[in-house]
Each structure stands twice: as structure tokens, then as C-alpha cells.
Amino acid sequence: MSKKESACDSCPSKSENCEAGCDRKNMIKPQEGIKSVIAVMSGKGGVGKSTVTALLAGFMAKKGHEVGILDGDITGPSIPRLLGLKGGRIGAGQRGLIPYRTELGVKVMSLNLFFEREDEAVIWRGPMLAGAVKQFWEDVDWGELDFLFVDLPPGTGDVPLTVLQSLPLDGVIIVFSPQDLAIMIVKKALRMVRTLDVPVIGFVENMAYLECPECGKVIYPYGKPKGSQVSEETGVPVLATLPIQPSYTSFGDQGKLEMLETPEFEQLADRLEKVAACGSEAISNN
Template sequence: MPENSTCSGASSCSKESCEGCSHNKANQGSADFREPMNASSNVKKVIGVVSGKGGVGKSFVTSSLASAMNKAGYKVGIMDADITGPSIPKMFGVHGQVYGTEEGMIPMVAEDGTKVMSINLLLEDEEAPVIWRGPVIAGVVKQFWNETVWGDVDYLFVDMPPGTGDVPLTVFQSLPVDGIVIVTSPQELVQMIVKKAYNMAEMMHVPVLGVVENFSYLKCPDCGKEIKLFGESHVDDVADELGLPVLGKMPLDPKYAESADAGKFFEMENPYLEKAVEVLKNLNK
């Protein structure tokens, strides 16, 4: 935790130790680690998308939420904060390099109007690996916030890498996060996955909007039967335990993967996140 070097180490950190830490927002009085928004930007709501582990389709859910809100008539942007594993640009069909002005970096705009900022849009070769240590990655995430000219955006979705490391910590401390959506999958270890993300948000005093389960089932193309490839869902149990709503259960569908590979993800309709859309809309009421 380079930005919080005096805090308890990962092996000893607990909710109680973090709440008593001098670096905790609740104990800082007027201290505020949040970075200022770019002067030429007006971002109304910042929504983080997180997971306790990798491989659960977090970028897929981020893109789905952004597309759904776009279709609902809102101006949206996506900050691809998964610096070492960026995937958002390809899903939205944006390539090349962003350019800078005196006001800051200008994000790429997808065909549907979604604004995108990603490390892939700063590299000469988008397939080049990003081999950076945590403090450097954290600095880039801050730049994506305060040096990017987002303009008028109703919802900025922040796609974060899995786990509870440098990037989630930086986002929670540096950005005015209005809430997070936790992404998980049906396996029994879902309880541990969700609780890790939930407990970090609680420690950082960031609201948790709910849980989205991905890979819930595969629908047979012939008979329509729902096949539970990853076993029975456990998301309702852990959501009830934590007092969180389940915002959607999304199936495996090859058509979504095909549209993502083609850079046309925004063309897909997604009826599985209607509850999530309503929750996000209510943030503006």
C-alpha cells in the first residue's frame, strides 16, 4: 500500500485497524485525498465496477452498464483503470492514440458516443505489455481523472482490476466514487469473493450499490433449458447476508463475445441489468 505506508499490512489489516488508522477518511477531519476533477470536465456520477477475483467478466459488466445507460439517454464514459489488462477500447471499437491539448487529454469516442480512456490509447502498440509497479499504475489512474477532458458526463464507469490492491485503493481515495457494483460468478467461493470487495468498500466508506452475477447459466439453443455450467447460484445468499440487492444475473451468450471481438459491443441489447439501470437512475434523484 504505497500511498498508505503506515497503515496495517495486508496480513494484519482488519476493519477495526483501518477504522483506527490515521489515514482513514473518517479520522482525517478536513483532510481529503481526492484529486480535483479536470477543469474542463463535469462528471456527475462516478461508478466503480469491482471484483474480488479475476475472470468473472468485470469489463463485460462495465461495458454492459455503460451501454445500458447510454441507451437510456445518458452521457457516459468509461475509465479503463485495469492498466495491465485493458480491454474496453477493443470492445467499443476504438483504436489509435489520444491527443492532448492545453486543457488535457481528449478521450476517444466510440460509435455510440461513449467516451473511453485507457492505457491502450496512449501506447504506440496496443499489444505491448505494461510492466509497471503499483505506484506508477496508481499515478496513471489519477491522470485518467484529473488530466482527461471528460466534458459533460452523467455517469463515468471505472473498470478496475480484480482484487483489493493499488488501483481500487487509489480510485476509492482519489475519485468521488458514488457507489460500486460488485461482479461475481455462481461458484460457492462467491461468498469470499463478494465479501472481500464489500469489506474494502466498507473500510473506505464507499457505498455498495449491489451485486451482478455473471455466467449464471447457458441457455440451450435447441430447447431453451438453462444449463448451470458453474453450479447452482449462491449470490442471493451472500447478498441477503450483506443486505445488498442482486442487480442482475447474466447468462453466457456467445453473441456478446462476438460483438465484443468485433468492437460492436454497444449494439447488443442486455435485458438482464434492468434493475441495475434503475438503481443508477435513482442516484440522480
Template sequence: MSDCNSCPSNNGCSKDKKSCMIENNPLNNVKKIIGVMSGKGGVGKSSISVLIAKQLKQLGYKVGVLDADITGPSVPRLLGLKGKKTRGNGKEIMPVETSNGIKVMSLNFLMENEDDPVIWRGPIISGAVKQFWTDVLWGELDYLVIDMPPGTGDVALTVMQSIPISGVVMISVPQDLVAMIVSKAVKMVRQMHINVLGVIENMSYITCPDCNKKIKLFSGENTEEFLNKMSLKLLGELPMLSSVSSLSECEHEGISKEVETIIKPIVTNIIKDLEE
């Protein structure tokens, strides 16, 4: 354990300094940590985590991705790292790197077969997530993006208690049920004294190929009403795009121009909020 002064993310942490005791690796210097959360699975949280990391890298930052979704790790595939394995030096675990230098840690790098189920109880899963922070040699990073597990259970709580998160980005889709579940996640994060940076609405619309009109896919709760009710900022809307849904099939590690046009201003807003 250590105090705030020795924490590698002291300057970017939004937690209660009096009560927060963070375990850390003194060899790491992670300046800002972005949690990407939804409260519900299947809304594109992992894909958006990867898009944020890729855009940060394209902007010239040193970036890492921690896949905290232990029972459903998908980050390796989304970053083109299928079949890769991590290694250790006897003390620390070395993250796997993409060819353009994004450092990644996921349970799939430790599994013999990536499709083997993780049949672990909550405390073991929570312990693995903590080790991904304390035992992985992240080194110097400007941003660490954490792909959070769905829900508001043990693992999400462990991440927020054990890692000095600078801010959380919520992922939602325009449906009443999802909005309700995201509301629970927002309240959880705020109770942990962590800043909610805003909401990215995924699968928000499709664009008509003939007239370029935006067509809403869901007739759920009004987004503006939901944001006002929860005092949240809309960081941006992502349409249904084949270049996002087929992200794991892309051979290149950059972002298509179509996606970059949408994700770049979102990431720019996140950076601005974290620096304020």
C-alpha cells in the same frame, strides 16, 4: 486539492465529507460515478462495464468510461476502439470517443503497441489512474463508468481515495471461491464509506435452445445465501451468451436485443439507486 464544494461530483459522492479531499479538474462536471469491481479477474467485469455504459448511452445519458485496469486494459477493444490514440492540448488529455459519443480513457490509447506489457510498480500505476481523473477533459457527463482493476490492492485503493465514486457494482459468478473473494472486495468498499449498489451475477446459466430451461453452470455456493450473508442486493443475472463473450468482435456499438432485455432492467435499477 480542493474541498467538497468545488468537487465536480459533490452531489453524487458517498464519501465521508469531513475527510475526503479530492483532486479534480474544474473544467469537468461529472454527475455520477459508477465503479465496477469484482475483486477477482476473469469474471467479465470489463464486458459488463461496457454493457452498462452502452445501455446508459442508449437511454440518452452523456457517458464516459475510465479504464482503471492499467495492467490489463480491455475497454478499447470492447468498444471497437482498437488502434486509436489519445491527444493532448498541452494541459489536458482528450478522451477518445466512440462514434455514438461515449468518452473513453485507457492506457492502451497511450501505448505504441496495445500488446506491450505494462511493467510498472504500484505507485506509478496508481499515479496513472489519478491522472485519468484529474488530467482528462471529461467535460459534461451524466455518468462515468470506471472499470476497476481486480483485487483489493494499491490501484483499487487509489481509485476509491482519489475519485468521488457514487456507488460500486460488484461482479460475481456462482462459485464458492469467487464469492469469497468478492466478499473481501465488498468489505473493502464499505470500509472506504462507499455504497455497494449490488451484485451482478455473470455466467449464471445457459438457456436450453430446445425447451428454454435455465441450466446452472456451476454448483457453487447458493447465491441467495451469499447475498443474505453480505447484505447485498442482486441487481441481475447474466447468462452465457455469445453476444457478450464476443463483444469485442461486434462491428456495431449498440447492444443486441437479446442482451438489452437483460441489461436494461439492471441499469434502470442502478440509476434508481443512485438517485435515491
């Protein structure tokens, strides 16, 4: 199936009278104030993709950037909990819905922010999920942002497809963990991104090691990190390697995850700043 055929098949506005050659990126409302849009995805669940998104947003905010998070994981949103945001009070202004702000000033829009109860179940089919993500782009007053991170649900389904085909992405960050199964699945995600001609900024290897709090010995619960192997096999650099860190859980449970210091993101942040300044050329030339 060609890229245009795939785009039309998944388009929520599809009708018998659609023009066969339409470009879905021209069908969405532009957001002139957003300088760089970065998707964060994973091939499977449980690798810490939302944790990476929240930590990275906090890291970039502490560097002085204006940052937002569009929570595209509609049926399993965790961004509000990780960043201490409680729902039920979404407001609207002349330019659209007003996103919540975290303590560091990160703007967040998530379906969970519409509910009083954070455990409210969202039982929707694919087209409704994809439509919600599109609305979070078009109908939210994001204002001026240096970076908008789009936290995608795991896998290669309707929502990732909608984001990769519809939003003006500057690139994708793919998160994986060291298990062989996760690496096999992350290659599927990479193949999807490349098939749709979206630039890949780099990998983040999460849960790569554990440092013993007693003796400082480095332990590998899931086997030795696979970053070098995956990078060699795919040609995509690993730009951050994160440990299993108990503070990620404790700070996330308190809604303070953005406050953690994560020097591991320094190289990734440098790449993101180059992408924002130079576009996709910063990816191909480095």
C-alpha cells in the same frame, strides 16, 4: 490501520511534510461536468467485470445518457478491444487529453489507447499504476457526463484503493460469478468497500446460467445462481443476473459489445438513475 493512515500510506504525493489529517479527496482536481461516478469492481479476475462495464455503459448510452469509461485496469485493459477502439492517436486540447468515442458516443480513456500495439506490456509497480488512474481523472477532458464508470482491476490492491479513497464515487457495483470461490473472494471486496465507507449500489451475478440454443433448456455450468444467498448474507441486492451468452464473446471480439441489447440491466439502470438524482440516499432507502 485507520482510514486516514491507509490513505496516507498509499498516497503518491506522500512526503515527510504531509499534514497527517489531509483528505485525499481534496487533493484531486474536481470535474464539475461529471454528475455521477460509479466504480465497477470484482474480488477476482475472470468473472466478466470489464464485459459488464462495457455492456452497462452501452445500455445507459442507449437510454439517452452521456456516458464515459475510465479504464483503471492499467496492466490488463480490455475496454478498448471490447468497444472497437484502436490506440496510438490520443489528442490533447486546452482542457486536457481528449477521450476516444465509441459508435454510441461513450467516452473512453485507457492506457491501451496510447499504444499502437494493443499487446504492449505495461510493467509498472503499484504507485505508477495508481498515479495513471489519478491522471485519467484529472488530466482528461471528460466534458459533460451523466455517468462515468471506472473499470477497476480485480482484487483489493493499489489501484482499487486509490480509486475508492481518491475519486468522488457515488457508489460501487461488484461483479461475481456463481462459483463458491468467487463468492468467497467477492466478500473480501465488499469488506474493503465498506471499510472505506463507500456506498455499495449492488451486485451483478455474471455467467449464472446458459440457455441451450437447441431446446431452450436452462443449464447451470457453475452450479445454481448464488445471488439470493449472497444478498441474504451481505444485505446487498443483486441488481442484474446475466447468462453465459456466446454473443458477448462474438460482439466483444468485433468491438461491438455496446450494441448488444441487455434487458437484464433494467433494474440496475433504474438504481443508477436514482443514485444520480438523489445521491447515496437512493442506495440506503431502497
